[in-house]
Amino acid sequence: xxxxxxxxxxxWLTYSALxxxxxxxxxxxxxxxxxxxxxxxxxxxxxxYVTYTLTITLSPNPxxxxxxxxxxxGVIALxxxxxxxxxxxxxxxxxxxxxxxTLSFDIIMLGVMNIHADYLTNVYVLPSRNVLLSGSDxxxxxxxxxxxxxxxxxxxxxxxxxxxxxxxxxGIALRASMENSSLSEAIGINVxxxxxxxxxxxxxxxxxxxxxxxxxxxxxxxxxxxxLASMFCVSIxxxxxxxxxxxxxGFLLGLVDVVGTSVLASLVGPWVAFYEPVIPLxxxxxxxxxxxxxxAGLRVRRxx
Amino acid sequence: MxxxxxxxxxxxxxxxxxxxxxxxxxxxxxxxxxxxxxxxxIVLAVAGGAYITGGLSTRLAVSLLxxxxxxxxxxxxxxxxxxxxxxxxxxxxxxxxxxxxFLIIGSLAGxxxxxxxxxxxxxxxxxxxxxxxxxxxxxxxxxxxxxKPLIGGPIGVNLPDIFGWAGxxxxxxxxxVLLLVAAAIFAYAGYLIKTPFGRTLKAIRDSEIVARSLGxxxxxxxxxxxxLGSLLCGTAGxxxxxxxxxxxxxxxxxxxxxxxxxxxxLGGIGSNRGALVGTVVFVALNKLIVYYKYAFVGILPFDIVxxxxxxxxxxxxLILIYRPExxxxxxxxxxxxxxxAANKEIQSS
Numbered sequence: 001x002x003x004x005x006x007x008x009x010x011x012w013l014t015y016s017a018l019x020x021x022x023x024x025x026x027x028x029x030x031x032x033x034x035x036x037x038x039x040x041x042x043x044x045x046x047x048x049y050v051t052y053t054l055t056i057t058l059s060p061n062p063x064x065x066x067x068x069x070x071x072x073x074g075v076i077a078l079x080x081x082x083x084x085x086x087x088x089x090x091x092x093x094x095x096x097x098x099x100x101x102t103l104s105f106d107i108i109m110l111g112v113m114n115i116h117a118d119y120l121t122n123v124y125v126l127p128s129r130n131v132l133l134s135g136s137d138x139x140x141x142x143x144x145x146x147x148x149x150x151x152x153x154x155x156x157x158x159x160x161x162x163x164x165x166x167x168x169x170x171g172i173a174l175r176a177s178m179e180n181s182s183l184s185e186a187i188g189i190n191v192x193x194x195x196x197x198x199x200x201x202x203x204x205x206x207x208x209x210x211x212x213x214x215x216x217x218x219x220x221x222x223x224x225x226x227x228l229a230s231m232f233c234v235s236i237x238x239x240x241x242x243x244x245x246x247x248x249x250g251f252l253l254g255l256v257d258v259v260g261t262s263v264l265a266s267l268v269g270p271w272v273a274f275y276e277p278v279i280p281l282x283x284x285x286x287x288x289x290x291x292x293x294x295x296a297g298l299r300v301r302r303x304x
Numbered sequence: 305m306x307x308x309x310x311x312x313x314x315x316x317x318x319x320x321x322x323x324x325x326x327x328x329x330x331x332x333x334x335x336x337x338x339x340x341x342x343x344x345x346i347v348l349a350v351a352g353g354a355y356i357t358g359g360l361s362t363r364l365a366v367s368l369l370x371x372x373x374x375x376x377x378x379x380x381x382x383x384x385x386x387x388x389x390x391x392x393x394x395x396x397x398x399x400x401x402x403x404x405x406f407l408i409i410g411s412l413a414g415x416x417x418x419x420x421x422x423x424x425x426x427x428x429x430x431x432x433x434x435x436x437x438x439x440x441x442x443x444x445x446x447x448x449x450x451x452k453p454l455i456g457g458p459i460g461v462n463l464p465d466i467f468g469w470a471g472x473x474x475x476x477x478x479x480x481v482l483l484l485v486a487a488a489i490f491a492y493a494g495y496l497i498k499t500p501f502g503r504t505l506k507a508i509r510d511s512e513i514v515a516r517s518l519g520x521x522x523x524x525x526x527x528x529x530x531x532l533g534s535l536l537c538g539t540a541g542x543x544x545x546x547x548x549x550x551x552x553x554x555x556x557x558x559x560x561x562x563x564x565x566x567x568x569x570l571g572g573i574g575s576n577r578g579a580l581v582g583t584v585v586f587v588a589l590n591k592l593i594v595y596y597k598y599a600f601v602g603i604l605p606f607d608i609v610x611x612x613x614x615x616x617x618x619x620x621x622l623i624l625i626y627r628p629e630x631x632x633x634x635x636x637x638x639x640x641x642x643x644x645a646a647n648k649e650i651q652s653s
Contacts (some may be wrong), residue, residue, distance in 0.1 A: 030431075036431055036435045036438075036504065038344075038438065084621050087625050091625070091628070093624065093628060095430070095431060096336070096342040096430065097342075097628060099342065099431075099434060100565055100569070100624060101621055102619065103344065103562060104566075104616075104617045105621065106617075107558060107562055107613050107614065107620075108618060108621075110613055111611070111612070111614040112610075113618065114606070115606045115610045116609040116614070118606030118607055119605055119606055122605040122606065123605050148473075198402070228438075228439070232435045232438070233439065236432070236435065244391075267495065271450075274446075274450040275447070275634040277446045278443060281439060281440055281443060284423075284424070284436060284439055285423075285424040285436075288425050288432065288436065292428055292432065
């Protein structure tokens with residue numbers, strides 16, 4: 001009996017790449033704004049529906065949705081930042097209050113996405129829930145194109161982020177405001193602008209990941225909500241204080257989740273697969289107990 | 305039904321919901337308002353109380369009432385309840401005793417859920433705790449749907465009719481019991497805040513370092529606070545399923561985490577009276593919205609439920625920006641110092 005098949009590995013790499021893209025944004029926002037962004041769930045959902053809506057109405061190529069989702073979700077993240085978080089920040093709201101604000105924004109977007117789905121169904125008579133686009137994906141070397149696109153996008157996005165953060169003035173200002181916002185403000189960095197940039201990038205990354213989801217699994221207006229626990233798990237496993245930890249965390253959680261479930265299912269029984277949503281929580285708990293600073297934190301020792 | 309009966313039933317239903325949310329909000333306020341633990345996963349404790357009560361109540365009723373049957377209490381739920389309910393109807397004292405038993409079980413289930421979900425992060429900073437609790441929030445739904453012996457899978461189960469002895473006044477009696485429990489818990493929470501224990505929790509919220517320097521074991525107090533808050537959420541979940549008579553694995557973040565947060569924000573975080581005011585204002589307003597929005601059915605090309613999400617999300621954000629302290633400001637309480645007595649003591653020593 002073969003425990004790990006090629007399709008399991010393809011599933012692992014695809015899922016991990018998508019998770020890493022989502023978690024990169026979570027970690028980036030945690031580092032700049034110091035909050036866990038609960039609205040990341042609906043950012044992903046919006047991306048998914050951008051692809052789905054474009055594919056069934058305008059273009060047969062599902063990948064057209066990716067750049068559109070990047071810009072649209074980036075703008076939505078900016079809206080959340082400028083309309084909600086920035087006024088609250090100016091009134092010195094606490095971290096918890098900012099987090100409730102992102103949760104409220106997520107609830108609003110959940111309503112908007114459900115209205116969008118209802119609208120598609122009721123006005124244009126198109127299916128809009130439990131839909132999948134993997135049929136319109138291309139094949140490359142016998143494997144779904146999504147595998148290569150997801151891995152390629154992740155490589156491209158992390159490389160771009162690395163170049164931006166390390167080799168541009170904007171990136172250096174961004175990192176400075178992550179490390180110490182009041183000191184950065186004192187030397188003339190527009191910290192509010194830097195925060196806005198990080199919200200746009202994080203939202204855009206979530207949008208890209210979301211835009212690829214319809215090619216991978218069934219989408220619903222709550223597809224992002226169901227992935228939220230996994231995103232946070234990846235961010236914490238990778239280390240909330242290390243931007244690129246998210247990539248490492250994504251591949252680790254993906255491994256435990258996809259490969260672990262498939263091995264367990266073939267050993268114990270197929271019913272195990274149903275409890276897959278429990279896995280990220282177990283990984284999260286184990287990480288918090290063993291290494292609260294995440295994998296990346298194991299190497300970095302900070303003197304106190 | 306006459307129009308008057310309809311109005312009365314509307315009010316009775318409203319009061320039942322009010323009581324359940326009041327208990328949850330007091331539980332949340334003990335955690336977030338008094339201790340500063342941002343519990344974004346109270347849905348877990350509510351669902352814990354609801355599902356465990358739902359899963360165990362029929363089984364317990366069968367064994368405690370010595371009902372002779374080979375039928376499974378969950379999979380042949382309706383048939384078993386046909387045997388159980390007449391007994392409960394004819395023996396009100398037994399029914400009441402069983403209600404108390406189920407409430408205790410549900411509350412303990414809620415407390416256990418709070419304990420399990422907070423355990424990995426309770427020693428860490430509040431943002432880690434917030435993320436962990438939110439992540440754990442809806443896990444019971446996965447188990448409730450997948451593990452059928454718990455509450456019968458996606459379709460759910462019915463519960464023994466614990467208020468059946470009241471006949472046509474079932475819902476009146478049920479609401480009365482709910483309000484009674486809620487009032488008792490409200491009084492207890494008001495008392496708790498003034499005790500040394502409550503003041504220690506507030507001290508931890510305001511400055512962990514100061515509390516630690518005074519020799520307080522922060523982790524133990526935070527765990528106790530989560531335990532107590534989750535216990536109350538479990539009580540509420542248990543009461544709600546016993547009142548409505550059925551449970552399905554559909555307890556979602558919106559209804560049982562987001563709305564309680566909205567209510568305590570509305571009333572004023574940290575104040576017990578604020579939790580009451582927030583609950584009353586919200587439940588009344590929300591029922592009116594639900595009542596009137598059906599005027600829009602058929603006009604809009606989408607389900608009007610989603611308008612609620614939009615409206616409530618926007619209201620919460622507006623409160624957060626413009627009136628984060630809520631309707632009732634938290635009262636700063638200090639123990640009355642008896643200075644002259646203290647002086648005398650110093651002089652005599």
